Amino acid sequence: MNSTTRCSRIEASIFSRVAWSTSLCSLIGGDHSLGARCRRAALVPGAPMVHAPKVARASDRSEDEGGSEASRELDMGDMGDMGEDQRVELDGVADDLLRPAAPVRVAAIDAEHMRNAVAARLFGAAADPVRIGRYTILARLGAGGMGVVYSAYDTQLDRKIAIKLLRGVDEEQAHHARMTREAQALAKLSHPNVVQVFEFDTFRGQVYVAMEFVEGQTLRDWEPEAEARVAEILDMFSQAGRGLAAAHAAGLIHRDFKPDNALVGKDGRVRVLDFGLARGIDEEVDAEADTQKRSASSMAKGSASAASKTEASASGKGVLDSTDSLSAPLTRTGAILGTPAYMAPEQHLGQRADARSDQFAFCVALWEKLYGQRPYLGKTPRELAGAVVRGDLSEPESAAVPQHVRRALERGLAVDAGERWPNMDSLLAALADDPRKRRRRVALASVGALAVVAGLGWGFVRSQGPGPCEGGERELEGVWDDDTRAKVERSFLATKAPYAENAWQGTARLLDDYAEDWVDMHREVCEASVVRKEESPELVGRKMVCLGQRLTELEQLTGLLVDADPDVVSRAVVAAGSLSRIEACAKAEALLDSPVDDARVGQLERLLANANGRKALAKYDEGLEIAEKALALAREIGTAHGEGRALLLLGDLQTKRRDLDAAKQTLREALRRADVAGDDATRVQALTQLMRVSFLEHDLDTGEILAADARAALDRLGDAPLLEADFDLHYGSLAMARGDNQSAGEYHRRALEIREAQLGADHPEVAISLTNIANALTAQGQHDKAEAHARRALEIFEAQLGADHPYTAASHNNIGNSLLEQGRHLAWTDRARARPYFRQAADHYQQAVRIREANLGSDHPSVALNLHNLGEAQRLLGDDDEAEATFARSLEIKREHLGPEHPSVTMTMTGLGRVRLALGKTKSALDLLEQAAAARKGRKDSPDAQAETAFALAQALIASTAKAPAAEADAARERARGLAEEAREHYREAGDAYRGEREEVEAWIEAL
Structure with a gap:
């Protein structure tokens, strides 16, 4: 290979990886063939780099019922990485214009480095x-x-x-x-x-x-863990703040602090850098700065007064009309004035900057990281400067940021520097002064050193108000106070969900009551110790631990509610109602077994509470991830009690995701850890959850064994009414699965009585128990009583959640089922009396369809379920044309979402086949029913469902023989008889509730 060929191949290799630029050409020069190639290239000198805006993606959100929802958000705020030729400088001419700086000449060191590297590649020399x-x-x-x-x-x-x-x-x-x-x-x-x-x-x-x-990343690029986002951001920025405070103590200010000027090392330590604007605090402003001051002041004041003025540069385009300049430093022949997005009002006005200007920039950067947007907004530097100088603070869209942090930042962002914090140390102290940490310190001390916590706890509550025990209300600051309530309300209403207003009202009522109960219990515990001297420090410590856990639960739930989507809003009332009961802290027999000086106990409680909140809001995948972290932390700490609770939560989430094998393993491990800790409450809950898994797997024998163990654990535990109610609910489900509908109804009634007594007659969980009783009554054939219970459940849901809430759709559907069954039984003797029941059933089904379409969309599987039931009511009313259209739409949705083999698809194919048979569309009906019958083969569908398909196919076969040859007709008749006999036996297996259907089939066989 000659040298020319060799050089050209190396040249091609290099240029396949190097983007063309005039700078590269000037570096290489004319000594090599590459230089000639540069000269031949049609390049535009100084062409600016184009940076695509970053796209931040919100995670897909898992749901209990229905499809997931993904949101995409365009992030236009981070332009700190723009090209060097996009930076701007302050021009000192009379018209005070900002215009693009000339491209900066590349340093000679780059040229030397590039020439040496290229020569080595071309000629093989080192x-x-x-x-x-x-x-x-x-x-x-x-x-x-x-x-x-x-x-x-x-x-x-x-x-x-x-x-x-x-x-x-x-x-x-x-x-x-x-x-x-x-x-x-x-x-x-x-x-x-x-x-x-x-x-x-x-x-x-x-x-x-x-x-x-420093090997790492900028503070802008650094991202915190989702479950501890605010705490991690505050920690990182506090480190940066301590760096700025040290600079100020040394007599220096930064003047250009922003997230790009702080590095997060791989060791987790933050270092502030780029003190390129730094100057002595006592240094006088020189003549050059005075020139800049006049120019900047004119620009900012023009912005503040919204003066109408055409901005133009030599190129004809005003830089003030470009958002790209907001994050770029302003320079003039090497003198940097700051970055507009982070500059304090005095900097925009060209006035002297001091340490409080750094404080302002720090607060802008921290606000931006916490809320995902800057506190002062503007599309151009002029608009931004005006907003900053006027103090037009923007309202964050949503973020679970504690109120004490918001207040501290607002003061640091004051327009008047004199109204800001006296120094960085004061600001950092305010950011760290979290009332929740005081609660956690008291609860943590309560864990082990109960004698010590008595003194700490009492001194703590005495310091909170005029009375020794009046500090409870302050503990709710940033957890559930007026500001948090307003944020949650705005978040709910912003979803535009049709039930948002009612969901907000119901959630607020429950959380108000919960907060009031917490304050009352806090006062009672304090007074029993401090005032009446009735209780030992050990018992007080246990109760304070319990109250601390309850407050953490409330804090984590409200933190999730301030950033609500429609699915969160739909489940918020039930989630609020599922918070651990305050009154249980009156007993608080069990203590955490964690070391008293282990600060990780508070973190464990927050993780457990956060995962629990996500579970209540049906964010199962998110909850699962956090529960796994809680489990790892509990094992690291070495607390059997905490480990058992984490395993219980993890197993519950796995059950809800239908990962039943994993759930069984996890819940059994929870049992073992509960035994080690002597924690009967966790043991009862783990056994109850295992009962549910057995129900879902239809392993009824194992369910019975687990129920016996759970019952024994409940007896040992003593007074635990809500755990009793949960046991009764799950045992009632097992009884129904066994076919013991009478016992099922009794257990569900016991659960109802407990919930009414403990939670109140209008609590959402009461409505759920009423629904369970209605289902048991329906299975017993007591449809009138089932209707009454379903109607009462609907009344509670409508009162608590609103008439358009998704839960009300389920109640409408259940009422429709009860009415349909009552009408079906009446129809055997008096069809005229049955019609009003069918009509009312159709009305309720239509309501269910309307509500679910509004909330879930017109093609959701739940809509298809209600459509099927509506089609059945229309069929029984004799409205066959309407029924055909309704069944057909239901079938289309089900096939798309559930697949052709799903039992629900088979059920709707049967309904549509029967309607088309009644309309004389025999061939179409026969095709559908043959498909349905084939799908049922090999499946263990319910006896009544199998009977319905078999009998409908038998009828279609007979209808299809009207013009068939004799031999073909005889064969069809024989097959139809066999199918009808199968249907009769299936109806017999289904019990007395289907006696009318069985008698109809028997009469048909007799007439065949």
Whole structure:
């Protein structure tokens, strides 16, 4: 291979990976063939880079019933990584315009490094190292408004470092001195949250700074874990804040703090960097700054007064009309004034910046990370400056941010610097002053050192109000106070769900009552100890632990409710009603077995409460992930009690996701850990959940054994009425599965009585018990009583949730079923009396269809279920044309979502086949019924369902023989008789509830 061929192949390889630019061409020059190729390329000098906006994706949300929903949000706020040629400078001319800066000349060091590398690739020679002083350049890392950053190797100290080569080689001496300010400022600091400077010197007339190499990412790019998002953000930003506080203590201010100017190392430590704007707090503003002040002040004041003025540059386009400039530093011949999105009002006005300007920028950055948007908004720098100077603080769309954090940030964002926090330390203290942490400290101490917690707890409550026990209300700050209520209400109503207003009212009532009960119990526990001296420190400690857990549950649930989607709103009332009962803390026999000094206990409680809240809101996948983390933490701590609770929650979530094998294994492990901890409450709940798994698997014998164990554990536990109600509910389901509908009804009535006594007659769980009783009564053939219970359930749901809530659709459907069955039985003796029942049933089914279409969409499987029932009512009314259309629509939806083999599809095929047979569409009817009968073969469908399909097919076969040859007709008749006899036996197996249908089949066989 000759040298020309070899060079051309290497050339092609290089240019397949390097994006063309005029800068690259100038680096290579004319000494190599690459330079000639550059000259031939049709390139536009100085063409700006184009950055696509980032797209932030919200996770798909799992649902109990219905499809998942994914949202996409366009993030236009993060433009900190724009190209160097998109940065802007402040122009000091009289019209105060901002215009694009000229492209910055690439540093000579880059040219040397590139030439050496290209020559080595082309001619096979080793690349000569490029050095700055004793440092060997390794790679270019990036560029900023003040210079270019390289990774380098310190040959003397054998370490990797970062070198920043400051721009300004051609500037006059005054400007050159300004360029050295970053190095001087950083050299004064030695703090773990500030990038360490090792050396600064000059290289070929340019100042360079050798500093700590931090492997990690910017604070902007860093993302927290979802389940502890706010806490992690506050921790990271507090580290950055301590770095700024250290700088201020050293007499320096940053003047350009933003998330891009803080690095998060792989060690989790945050370091503030880029003190390129830093100056001494006492340094006077020079003449150049005065010029900038006049220019910036004019621009900001023009913004504030909304002056109508055409902005234009030499290119004819005003930079003030570009959102790209909001996140880019403003420069003038090397003097950086700040980044518009993070600049304080005084900076926008060109006034002197001080440490409180850094505080303002810090609050902007923290607000942005917490809420996903900046506090002051504007599409252009002019609009932004106006919003900042006027103090037009934008309302965040939604975020579960504690109220004390919001208040601290609002003060830090004050327009008047004098109204901000006195210093960074004060701001950081306010951000850390979380009333919830005080609660957790008391609860944590209560876990083990009960004698100590008595003193801590009593001193704590005495400090909260005028009376020794009047501090409970303050503990609800940021958990369920006026501000949180308003956020939840806005969140609910913003979903535009038809039931949102009622769901909000019902949720608010339940949470108001819960909060009031918590305050009352807090006061009672305190007074029994402090005032009446009736209870021991040990018992007080147990009760305080219990109250702390309840408050954490409430806090985590309300945190989820402030960012609600329609599915969350639909389940919010039931979730609020499922919070652990406050009155149980009056006993609080069980103590956590965690070490008293283990701060992770509070984190464990928050994880458990958060996962529980997501479970109640049917966010099962999210809850499962958090429950797994809670389990890992409980094992790390070594608490059998906490481990058992985490396993119980994890098993419950696995059951709801129908991962039954995993659920059984998890719940059995929960039993073992509960035994180790002596925790009968967890043991009862684990056994009850295992009963449910047995019901779902139709393993009724195992269910009976588990029920006996659960009953024994309940007896040992003693007074636990709501656990009793849960046991009765699940045992009632097992009884129904066995066919013991009488016993099922009795157990469901016991659950109803307990829930009414414990929760109130209008609680949503009472309505659920009423629905279970209605189902048991329906199975017993007592359809009038079933209707009464279903109607009462509907009344509760409508009162608590609203008439258009999805739960009311289920009640309408159940009422329709009861009415349909009553009409069906009347029809055997008096069809005229049956018609009103069929008509009322159709009305309720139509209501169910309307509600579910409004909430779930017109093609949801639940809509198809109600459509099927409506079609059956129309068929019984003799409205066969309407019934055909209704059944056909139901079948189309079911086939699409459930697949052709699903039993529900078979049921609707049978209904449609019967209607078409009645309409004389015999061939179509026969085809449908043959498919339905074939699908039922090999499946264990219910006896009544099998009977209905078999008898309908028998009737269709007879109808199809009207014009058939004799032999064919005889064969069809014989097959029809066999099918009818099968139907008769299936109806006999189904019991007395289907006696009328059985007699109809017998009469048909007799007449055949």
